[in-house]
Amino acid sequence: MLRSIRRSFTEGIKGMVKNGLMTVTSLLVVTACIFVFGVFLMCIFNINYMTDKMADNYQVKVYVSKSVQVESDTLGIFIEEDISLTPEQYEEKKKEIETLIIGTENVDISSIEFVSAKDRYENFLETLSDKEKESYMYEDTQHFPLGDSFSVKLEDNSKEISTIIHLDEIVGVSEVLNGNEIYASYASAGSISSSITDAKYEEIKAGVKAKIEQIPNIDTDNIEMIDGKKYFADFKAELSEEELQGFVGLPDDLIEDAFVVRLLDLSKAEETIAALSDIENVKNIENNRELIAIIENLEDVVKTISIWIIVVFALVSLFIISNTIKLTVHNRRKEINIMKYVGATDSYIRGPFIMEGILLGIISALISFFISLWCYEGLLAAIASGNSVLPIVTSIAPFGLIWPELIGAYLVMGAVIGAFGSFISVRRYTNV
Numbered sequence: 001m002l003r004s005i006r007r008s009f010t011e012g013i014k015g016m017v018k019n020g021l022m023t024v025t026s027l028l029v030v031t032a033c034i035f036v037f038g039v040f041l042m043c044i045f046n047i048n049y050m051t052d053k054m055a056d057n058y059q060v061k062v063y064v065s066k067s068v069q070v071e072s073d074t075l076g077i078f079i080e081e082d083i084s085l086t087p088e089q090y091e092e093k094k095k096e097i098e099t100l101i102i103g104t105e106n107v108d109i110s111s112i113e114f115v116s117a118k119d120r121y122e123n124f125l126e127t128l129s130d131k132e133k134e135s136y137m138y139e140d141t142q143h144f145p146l147g148d149s150f151s152v153k154l155e156d157n158s159k160e161i162s163t164i165i166h167l168d169e170i171v172g173v174s175e176v177l178n179g180n181e182i183y184a185s186y187a188s189a190g191s192i193s194s195s196i197t198d199a200k201y202e203e204i205k206a207g208v209k210a211k212i213e214q215i216p217n218i219d220t221d222n223i224e225m226i227d228g229k230k231y232f233a234d235f236k237a238e239l240s241e242e243e244l245q246g247f248v249g250l251p252d253d254l255i256e257d258a259f260v261v262r263l264l265d266l267s268k269a270e271e272t273i274a275a276l277s278d279i280e281n282v283k284n285i286e287n288n289r290e291l292i293a294i295i296e297n298l299e300d301v302v303k304t305i306s307i308w309i310i311v312v313f314a315l316v317s318l319f320i321i322s323n324t325i326k327l328t329v330h331n332r333r334k335e336i337n338i339m340k341y342v343g344a345t346d347s348y349i350r351g352p353f354i355m356e357g358i359l360l361g362i363i364s365a366l367i368s369f370f371i372s373l374w375c376y377e378g379l380l381a382a383i384a385s386g387n388s389v390l391p392i393v394t395s396i397a398p399f400g401l402i403w404p405e406l407i408g409a410y411l412v413m414g415a416v417i418g419a420f421g422s423f424i425s426v427r428r429y430t431n432v
Contacts, residue, residue, distance in 0.1 A: 041409055061226070114149075118144060227257055228254075232255045361417050
């Protein structure tokens with residue numbers, strides 16, 4: 001095996017020397033083809049490098065709402081309290097009211113649900129912080145701030161006022177309130193603010209963060225918190241006196257606190273942002289989707305162009321190497337025929353020619369690599385000195401990061417093209 005390889009190598013070198021000018025021509029053409037292929041390959045490497053860098057710097061801001069989360073599109077239809085009714089009579093009254101609610105225009109019948117005074121009160125308490133629960137001043141355990149009710153949604157919210165008027169006219173209904181009014185009634189009854197307190201806000205933020213960490217594409221080691229008050233204060237500090245006039249009277253906590261998160265895979269940004277938006281108490285998501293689109297489009301364009309460039313120049317290289325080897329084969333055609341007739345195997349005959357093609361490809365690959373190194377380092381130096389006419393992009397990968405993959409691709413392409421081109425040329429002369 002080693003003897004056969006050594007023979008093929010020696011004969012391949014002799015063939016290159018004998019062909020002289022044709023060998024030099026092949027080396028120049030194949031070197032040029034591989035170099036152009038390398039230029040596009042380096043573009044792909046750098047786009048991937050820039051994409052990774054952008055992904056590291058790409059941030060999504062998840063703003064946590066300070067507003068009390070109530071079902072503002074849900075109405076509470078409260079049943080008039082009547083202590084003279086027996087339990088059976090009260091159940092009958094509930095059925096009558098429910099029947100009339102069902103018959104009211106614009107009510108979503110499927111949403112009708114009975115909510116006891118106790119359940120609604122306990123739901124309200126869940127919106128408070130532990131400290132607020134302890135200090136809540138409503139202590140009448142026999143009577144709750146609001147009584148039993150039916151919870152309903154409307155088919156068309158633009159007709160809310162007229163629908164409330166019709167529902168309020170139902171016999172046995174004490175009042176009809178929307179979600180915000182219900183919350184305000186409970187808050188007022190317990191002498192607390194109807195807005196979220198700092199203590200509750202901290203609990204909400206902790207809950208939002210825990211849900212963010214459960215999303216697969218989130219870098220959980222790099223979740224940061226932005227203080228909304230500080231962010232707003234820093235923003236105003238950069239404004240002139242005249243510009244500040246437009247912010248007079250606005251509260252210091254106008255901007256909610258936000259979590260800054262990074263994604264592990266930008267290609268999954270759309271679904272990840274959708275998952276973040278679905279988290280309870282998230283007010284809005286701030287992200288640069290245009291940047292993602294630009295990155296993805298740039299990758300697609302360069303990869304598509306590169307594939308066609310590789311195919312075209314590979315075919316050109318095949319043609320040149322094939323003709324170079326064909327010249328050698330043609331000059332030795334009588335020798336090949338004699339070897340074939342005396343019993344030499346096809347592999348024995350083809351070996352030196354295929355080796356010659358491989359050597360041509362490898363030498364061309366090495367020349368291309370050093371030309372690429374010289375050009376790439378020159379580009380980096382020009383950009384660093386500020387003399388480049390090219391715009392400074394996000395970042396260019398150091399040559400030390402890409403050279404192993406680059407030289408590997410060069411050598412593989414050179415060897416494969418050389419071997420295949422030689423095989424095509426020598427095949428017809430072994431079929432005797």
